[in-house]
Amino acid sequence: MNLSYTKKVFPSGLKVVFRRMKSPLVTLNLWARVGVKDEEPVQIGISHFFEHMVFKGTTNYPGLELSRQVQAIGGNINAGTSLDTTDFYIVVPYNHWEKSLELIIDLVRNPLFDPIEIEREKKVIIQEIHIDEDDPEEKLAITLYHEVFSGTPYERSILGSKDTIAHLKRENFICHQESFYHPSNLTLVVCGDLSENQLFEKIDLFFKNGGKPLQNLFNSFPPLPKVQRKRIEINMDIHHHYGAIGFLGPGIRQDDFCLLKLLSIILGDGIDSRLNARLREREQLVDSIHTNFSFYQESGIFSIIFTFANSDPKIIEATIQEECELLLNYTPQDIEINRAKNLLLSGFYHSIETTLGSAELLGRLDTIDTIDTIFRYLKNIQNIQTKQIIDVLKKYLDFNFAISVIINPEDHR
Structure with missing residues (x-):
């Protein structure tokens, strides 16, 4: 597999990752090292709200003009917020990459944060919160995360709460931008068929002046919880039952994360997985399980x-x-382990087939760890042995510390 790329750190501190790919499309994906975990308790949801607000107009492209510019050159633009990161991407025909570079930089450098638009967008986000509250699958996931990550910033909802959203002001967004959108806290990933030198020269023109150095506003992450077994039941106006069991696991910097990805496939990915074979196919206790x-x-x-x-x-x-x-x-048979390895590798290869998939993988890894994790991950997958799977099962899937969440219809007895 050829996953060659170039990474360069500019004098401003901006990190740029370039992967040359034979494709008619170019993806520019800008990542900021800020997510829900970095927010102050009274401003939970600001990273996601910030993502919304930059699309409401910049100094050079007021209103929806920036989105119109992207559409005019045949491109797509979008963004996302997670527990650790916020990112923005544009996918365009390769001959429009220079204009796209200008647009994606303007998006995060020059947002207007119009107070009128902020108040309008509050209603949109609060409506998103209401929608999630009424969606049993979202309610299940939010509750599970809140309980498993209890006592840490990862327990928070990405959308925030109606109260934290309602109190955000223009100055909060300006402070968020100054604190977390300095070039030294950004990674720009570009994937496509263009000249590396030309790309770096163009980027250098935009970032001659990096501005004030980034202040260290990141909060230290508290010790991870060890919650005793807990079971939560919620009633909702629905017609079906939803359930989840969650266990606290390792972060990306620990090699165990690779073993747990493989264990996940053995237990519950596809009709040949153990939980599917027994609970769905043989005993028909569930309609679906994964x-x-x-x-x-x-x-x-x-x-x-x-x-x-x-x-x-x-x-x-x-x-x-x-x-x-x-x-x-x-213990897992060779056929189970090989199936899981093949599915993991196949999923990885599919993810890097497109310029967007490549940019998202490289960008996320550079933001929360290092791109070299890819090669460690691939090597570890291929070398996994049965004993390692059993060891990781014992270590993390301890039902004495499991969190169970069940969502029932309101008329359930």
Whole structure:
């Protein structure tokens, strides 16, 4: 596999990652090292709100003009906020990459933060919060994260709360920009078929003056919790049952994250996985079940998610626990391990087939760890042995510390 790239740090502190790819499209993906974990408690949700506000007009492109400019050159523009990061991307035909570079830099450097638009957008975000509150899958995920990461910034909702959003002012956004959008806190990833030298020369013109150095406003991450087993039941106006079991896991800087990705596939990815084979196909306790390991800079969460109609959730949970414990005695066969390795590698290769997929992978890794994690990850996957899977199962999937969340219809008895 050829995943060659160039990384350069400019005098302003800006980090640029370039991957040359034979494609008619170019992706420019700008990453900031700021997410929910870096927010003050009274401003939870500001990173996501900031992401919204930069699209409401800049000094050079007021109103929706910047989005119109992107559309006029055949491009797509979007953004995202996570627990650790905020990023913005533009995907365009390769002959318009220079204009796109100008636009994506203007987006985060010169936002207007119009007070009238801020007040309008508050209503939009509060409506998003209401929608999530009414969506059982979102409610399930938010509750699970809040409990598993209890006592740390990762327990927070990316959207914030109605109260924190309502109190944000223009000066809060200006301070957020000055604190976290200095070039030394940014990574720009560019993937496409263009000249590396030309790209770096163009970027250098935009960042001759980096401005004031970034102040150290990042809060230290508190010790991770060790929560005793807990079970939460929520009633909602729905017609189906939703459930989840969550375990605290490692962050990206620990090699165990790779083992948990593989364990997740063995347990609950596809019809041949152990939980699917037993709970859905054989015993028909659930309508669907899958597992996932999501990793972040400081920690991770291993989740088992399921839906069901008439089964007893306590029996479902007990069966899941029994199946996980059976894995200790009936260890994964070579065919299971090879299947999991193949699916992991296939998913990785698919993710880097496009310029956007490549930019998102390289950018996220550079922001929360290092791009070299890719090569460590690929090597670790190929060398995983059965004993390592069993060890990581014992270490992290301890049901004495499991968080269970069940969402039932309101008329459920």
